[in-house]
Amino acid sequence: MSGDLPAPLVNADSAPYWEGARDNKLLLQRCSDCGTLRFFPRYLCTACGSENTDWIEAAGRGTVHSFTVVHRAAFPEFQERTPYVVALIDLEEGPRMMTNIVGADALEVAIGDAVMVEFEDRGGDGAKVPQFRRA
């Protein structure tokens, strides 16, 4: 997985998240009123409905909730990278997100493994996506 994959799509909801990724930071939205963390970023707090939001930097640590090893990619640009791991991880702060498990031992991943964030170049203009490797 590397820079020749396309840059992630950025929209108004997610722009701060992707700006943070460019600086090797994993940012999470936090409701300014009730404090609930949420992933993925969106306009309203799903807990209290507040429109007031700030962002915190996550520690970048999590555990694997589930995963799959993909052999048949849906996107042509991913096909030559098979087999690769797609996983759902639970961040230490609570929210769940999707990632690849990267690194030499990625295919040995198991549910419950501790993982650590790193950032992968995408698209060649400084854009990055958070990725996780076994800690």
Next chain:
Amino acid sequence: MSLRNKIIVAGVGESDIGKVPGMTGVGLNAQACKRALDDAGLTLKDVDGVLTAYTMTEPYFMLGTVVAEYLGIQPRYCASVAVGGGSPAVMLKHAAEAVLAGHCDTVLVCAGENRATGQSRDSAVAALTIVGHPYFENPYGPLIPGFYAMIARRYMHEFGTTREQMAAVAVNGRNHALRHPNAHMTKSITAEDVLNSKPIAEPLNILDCCLISDAAGAFVVTRADRAPDLANDPAYLLGIGEFHTHEHLIAAPSLTEFGCKQSGEAAYAMAGLGPRDVDFAQLYDCFTIVPIIEMEELGLAERGEGGERFLRGETAIEGSLPINTDGGLLSHAQAGAGGGIFGIVEATRQLRGDQGDRQVKKHDVALVHNEGGILSSNCTMLLGREAR
């Protein structure tokens, strides 16, 4: 509003199924509609409502009115419903509510596409990436089988479901499809075939995944008091419920508990029935793990025991709880939103009791479950041979 005993499925039809290169997707829907109306003893002139889903193979917007226009009718109730594979059952519910509210009398519901020949296999697979979250899932190269694979992995981890049990789901469907005159798949398979088939997204192999078919299905919804005028016995709607928990897997509340529990409870409550009253079931089986989960969530098996019931053969046509008697999405047909419609078609036929060597022995109450997305949108119905 209770719909119990007030609404019937008056007729059902399915298009030619498999690879049907001489027909368009909308044409397949029209063929299924014609057959459903013939089955009911009705004509297009009787139809004043149309519901359909969406298409990924043909460049149409507003598919509800596209279908009505193609059929040459001008309904007073018409819409496109897009809750993925959950659409057919949800359309039945919405059609029933519209009829009972007096918005229309006779709703024609159809769904399906020319997915096998209307596009290349690569574009069929690529088109389905729109099910993934474009901003927070797709950068990681997931795919629909991958989403379900993560559910399967977690389910196996928590409840001990095995690959052998999942293979038994595929074999169960195939055995039933072999008895169906219009099923896409016509060759038998063994559990070893499933376990040794090409890996797609571990733990799912290609034979754990549903088909890509040219296929459409249709049914007619009307008031129960019109039953005496019909050409064939109708299926009575006893209970129905829907529940929607998320669209994308990253937002799913759980990887082991889904909205089928709530949709099922609503259907049972409306019908005044419980899981023990179900004689046979048509469950959504886009991947082999899914009917196992649905069985357990719908109370048809204890938690962790659904797979074992498939493995023991209890889900065969001769078994204690026949499941997916037409072969399901794994072996009968899958064409976009059309997949789940065949469960409604098959349940109606089985309730009539005239399906020959595919006929289940006890056929008073059928359960049909459709789900769309990644177990995101769920709809469960109970259909009866008679009002009860």
